[in-house]
Amino acid sequence: MRLTSELFRGAAPYYARYMIPFPEDFFRSLVRVCRLSDSSRALDLGAGTGQIGIPLARSIANVLSVDPSEEMIREGKRAAERLGVKNIEFLVSRSEDLDEPKSSFDIAAIANSFQYMDRGIVLAKLAKILKPDGCVAIISRKLKESEPREWYDAMLCDIKEFWGGRFPTGPEAFGPVQTVSSREVLCDSDFRELTKLRHYYEHEWNIDHLLGYLYATSVAAPGTLGPRFDEFTTRIRRLLLSYSPSGVFMERGHITTLLGYRP
Numbered sequence: 001m002r003l004t005s006e007l008f009r010g011a012a013p014y015y016a017r018y019m020i021p022f023p024e025d026f027f028r029s030l031v032r033v034c035r036l037s038d039s040s041r042a043l044d045l046g047a048g049t050g051q052i053g054i055p056l057a058r059s060i061a062n063v064l065s066v067d068p069s070e071e072m073i074r075e076g077k078r079a080a081e082r083l084g085v086k087n088i089e090f091l092v093s094r095s096e097d098l099d100e101p102k103s104s105f106d107i108a109a110i111a112n113s114f115q116y117m118d119r120g121i122v123l124a125k126l127a128k129i130l131k132p133d134g135c136v137a138i139i140s141r142k143l144k145e146s147e148p149r150e151w152y153d154a155m156l157c158d159i160k161e162f163w164g165g166r167f168p169t170g171p172e173a174f175g176p177v178q179t180v181s182s183r184e185v186l187c188d189s190d191f192r193e194l195t196k197l198r199h200y201y202e203h204e205w206n207i208d209h210l211l212g213y214l215y216a217t218s219v220a221a222p223g224t225l226g227p228r229f230d231e232f233t234t235r236i237r238r239l240l241l242s243y244s245p246s247g248v249f250m251e252r253g254h255i256t257t258l259l260g261y262r263p
Contacts, residue, residue, distance in 0.1 A: 009223025011216045012071035016049040016079055018212035020141070022111075024055075026199045026255055030109075031059045033197065033259065034135050040106040043129065045095040045122070046113025050076035052139070054085050056109070063088040064105075066095060096121045104131045111139035114182055123189040127262075136191045136260040138182045141201070147250040151243040155210075158239050159219055162232060167219050182258055191260030198254050205249040207240050 008015070030036070040060040044053035047065035049072050057063040057080075065088060067073050073090045080088050091098075095110075096118050108126050110117075126136055146152040160167060186194060205213070211233060214220040225232050241247065 008069055008072070008216075008218055008221050010071070011218075011221035011223070012049060012069065012075040014212045014216035014221075015072065016075040018209055018216055019048070019051055020201065020203045020213075020251075022051060022055065022255065023199060023201055026257075027055050027059065029197055029199065030056070030107075030137065030257065033195065034107050034137070036060050036106060041103065043105045043108040043126075045098075045108060045110045046116060047076065047090075048072050048111075048113070050079055050088070050090075052109050052111045053088055054080050054083060057085050057088045060106075061087065064091060064101075065089070066091045066093050066098060068092065068094045096125070098125060098129070100125075100128055104134070105129055106131055106134050107137060108134070109137045109139060112141060114138050114140075119182070119185045120189070123185065123191060127190040132262065134261075136186070138186070138258040138260070139255065140182075141253060141255050143251055143253040145252050148243050151240065151249055152251065154243065155236065155239060158236065159214075162235060163219070168224060186258065186260040189260070190262050193261040193263045195259040195261070197257040197259065199257075201253055201255055203251045205251065207237055207247045207249075210240065210249065211236060 036042070036059060038059070038061060042053070042056055042060055042063045044050070044056070044063055044065040047053050047067045050065050053063040053065035054076070065073075065076055067076070067090075070092050073092050076090050080086075080090075108130060110122075114122075123136065130136070143152060183194065186192060214236065215222060218224060220232060222229060240249070243249075
């Protein structure tokens with residue numbers, strides 16, 4: 001069984017640079033619907049390099065961003081400093097091991113990382129950490145269409161083939177595959193009163209940025225690829241050029257936010 005931080009060895013610089021940013025209207029909606037203000041405190045779990053915490057900090061009092069990877073936290077601190085965001089703290093910790101803070105939080109945001117956690121333990125811990133009217137925000141991104149057509153699925157299939165027919169890492173690499181949805185887990189917790197938000201996103205890639213994005217994931221992080229880094233890069237570049245000789249790709253989809261409140 002592998003620790004989550006081990007799945008992303010060497011990924012942090014790529015994660016900070018190449019992950020698709022969340023749109024401004026996403027943060028405006030989150031602040032409005034969750035009734036956050038300049039006195040609110042937020043907890044950002046599985047924070048990566050601060051893609052949620054840093055933009056959110058501009059609208060509230062302060063943010064605590066938590067991630068088990070020292071590399072991710074280091075990059076997050078650099079990003080916050082570069083952007084002049086001073087009301088954010090970073091902590092290296094598993095979400096399951098988080099100590100109860102001196103002051104409670106108004107919101108706990110978990111973006112694209114809930115599947116890597118022991119979700120029941122995390123939600124039970126949040127029941128002690130969040131204010132009575134606080135909420136849990138489970139955020140995920142899902143691609144709906146791409147141009148040229150089918151390039152994204154072809155890329156994933158080729159990566160799987162590169163690894164001999166199965167992805168080398170992912171949730172199944174360090175624990176059981178999740179068979180229960182986030183909605184069901186929330187419904188079985190203190191945060192069973194649910195609201196759903198959806199935001200459209202559109203992103204244009206070039207090949208170098210797409211490769212950078214792949215290096216930010218568990219299936220192609222430098223620590224995962226090891227001596228096969230150049231082989232992987234050459235193979236994926238060749239595949240992508242076969243779909244778009246111009247090297248330009250479009251991705252469109254939705255960001256889904258599941259908000260859980262106490263009844």
